[in-house]
Amino acid sequence: MAKTNSANRDIASTIHPYTNLKVHESEGPLVITEGDGVFVRDEDGKMYLEGLAGLWNASLGFSERRLAEAAYRQMLKLPFYHTFAHKSIDIGIELAEKLLSIAPAPMSKVFFVNSGSEANDTVVKLVWYYNNAAGRPRKKKIISRTKAYHGVTVASASLTGLPNNHRDFDLPIANILHVECPHFYRFGLPGETEEAFASRMADLLEKRILSEDPETVAAMIAEPIMGAGGVLLPPATYFEKIQAVLKKYEILFIADEVICGFGRTGEMWGSTTYGLEPDMITSAKGLSSGYLPIGAVMVSDAIYQSLVKQSEKIGMFSHGFTYSGHPVTSAVALETLKIYEQDDILAHVRRMAPRMQAGLRRFADHPLVGEVRGIGLIGAVELVADKPTRASFAPSEAVGPFLIKRAHHHGVILRALGDSIAFCPPLIIKEAEIDLMFERFALALDDTFAMVRERGLVESGLVPALSK
Numbered sequence: 032m033a034k035t036n037s038a039n040r041d042i043a044s045t046i047h048p049y050t051n052l053k054v055h056e057s058e059g060p061l062v063i064t065e066g067d068g069v070f071v072r073d074e075d076g077k078m079y080l081e082g083l084a085g086l087w088n089a090s091l092g093f094s095e096r097r098l099a100e101a102a103y104r105q106m107l108k109l110p111f112y113h114t115f116a117h118k119s120i121d122i123g124i125e126l127a128e129k130l131l132s133i134a135p136a137p138m139s140k141v142f143f144v145n146s147g148s149e150a151n152d153t154v155v156k157l158v159w160y161y162n163n164a165a166g167r168p169r170k171k172k173i174i175s176r177t178k179a180y181h182g183v184t185v186a187s188a189s190l191t192g193l194p195n196n197h198r199d200f201d202l203p204i205a206n207i208l209h210v211e212c213p214h215f216y217r218f219g220l221p222g223e224t225e226e227a228f229a230s231r232m233a234d235l236l237e238k239r240i241l242s243e244d245p246e247t248v249a250a251m252i253a254e255p256i257m258g259a260g261g262v263l264l265p266p267a268t269y270f271e272k273i274q275a276v277l278k279k280y281e282i283l284f285i286a287d288e289v290i291c292g293f294g295r296t297g298e299m300w301g302s303t304t305y306g307l308e309p310d311m312i313t314s315a316k317g318l319s320s321g322y323l324p325i326g327a328v329m330v331s332d333a334i335y336q337s338l339v340k341q342s343e344k345i346g347m348f349s350h351g352f353t354y355s356g357h358p359v360t361s362a363v364a365l366e367t368l369k370i371y372e373q374d375d376i377l378a379h380v381r382r383m384a385p386r387m388q389a390g391l392r393r394f395a396d397h398p399l400v401g402e403v404r405g406i407g408l409i410g411a412v413e414l415v416a417d418k419p420t421r422a423s424f425a426p427s428e429a430v431g432p433f434l435i436k437r438a439h440h441h442g443v444i445l446r447a448l449g450d451s452i453a454f455c456p457p458l459i460i461k462e463a464e465i466d467l468m469f470e471r472f473a474l475a476l477d478d479t480f481a482m483v484r485e486r487g488l489v490e491s492g493l494v495p496a497l498s499k
């Protein structure tokens with residue numbers, strides 16, 4: 032296909048995140064120019080249903096005027112001020128109070144950042160600061176999990192448990208450990224129940240802590256649902272058992288709510304859905320429905336008191352971003368939280384969830400589909416080369432990316448995480464739009480099935496299932 036003028040200008044000017052830059056030079060970008068509800072429009076006028084809410088974040092869709100107006104009003108009133116050196120901003124105070132009032136566990140204070148990565152980088156520093164304040168200079172290791180996603184800055188990328196985030200970036204940094212990924216479908220043993228699997232995960236965690244020396248292990252970080260690792264839901268009883276181990280060795284627990292926060296699972300927080308009792312919480316994305324970059328770190332009182340103690344000793348808490356608590360991003364976030372409340376977005380998610388989950392599960396019998404999983408308005412369909420053995424396709428076959436291209440062709444934007452296809456539409460999505468998302472996905476899935484059979488990538492003799 033001939034590339035548009037703006038596609039050529041993009042190739043000449045821009046480095047794209049999470050993109051094969053070589054392929055991009057020949058294929059160019061999909062240039063999006065407008066948004067309307069759960070749809071976005073490209074420069075040729077083609078409309079796509081945004082099945083991932085952009086990057087799991089545009090919860091209120093792409094045309095919420097109240098957010099634009101909140102930004103405009105704040106721009107006119109006070110476009111910038113900062114929160115360094117005892118300064119504050121009225122709207123930021125209001126936002127902090129609001130966040131503390133809806134937190135899933137008792138939280139004492141909020142520290143504002145600009146992204147999920149900055150939030151997680153901040154908690155790494157706070158964990159170290161906390162243990163230095165407590166006179167435990169050896170207690171510094173932070174446990175994350177294989178397939179976790181916590182961002183891309185140096186410490187956050189180290190927490191992330193995906194090989195490509197480390198490879199040739201000289202990461203992870205010291206003091207970051209990765210334990211087993213709790214994906215029951217992939218890593219459960221034959222005959223093992225989900226509960227027994229969760230117990231095994233907790234046992235392995237405890238063994239790792241003991242082998243490292245508990246006096247050196249400071250914290251564990253976890254997403255309630257592992258997002259970019261493939262939309263992996265925790266197995267039954269997992270967090271209960273994991274948290275019992277952490278408590279035994281005085282290890283802090285950090286919930287990364289960057290995807291789950293603000294309604295995604297049908298509760299305000301993934302922590303509420305899965306019974307997490309964190310000492311710190313990181314959030315971003317849905318906090319502003321993605322309209323402006325903002326994140327928040329919430330900390331327990333014990334953590335906060337350690338910051339007070341250290342800053343008294345050192346003379347100052349020397350951490351902060353120019354845009355920590357920016358008035359315009361704060362105004363948009365506050366308006367977002369108001370809309371969630373006034374429109375009862377949680378009730379809406381709970382009403383839509385059965386349609387969404389039934390829509391996903393309709394694909395469970397398809398010969399290309401190994402596992403279907405999800406909760407609330409998030410889910411995934413994992414493609415496999417061989418259903419009985421659960422064998423995956425070789426990554427070099429790029430089956431997931433092929434499906435995504437076909438999905439674009441059929442008018443739905445989704446995301447391939449390896450061969451798991453992720454669904455995470457705007458929370459405002461309606462039933463007919465959920466149906467449309469799956470109708471379009473079904474076409475892309477059938478195109479993909481035809482392709483893999485043509486290329487001999489699946490067992491011959493499989494009966495094609497039409498994904499009506």
Ligand SMILES: Cc1ncc(COP(=O)(O)O)c(C=O)c1O
Binds near residue numbers: 148180182316
């Ligand atoms: C769970 C989680 N944590 C952290 C991040 C990083 O957020 P950001 O891209 O805003 O730095 C993401 C981004 O997808 C995420 O999904």
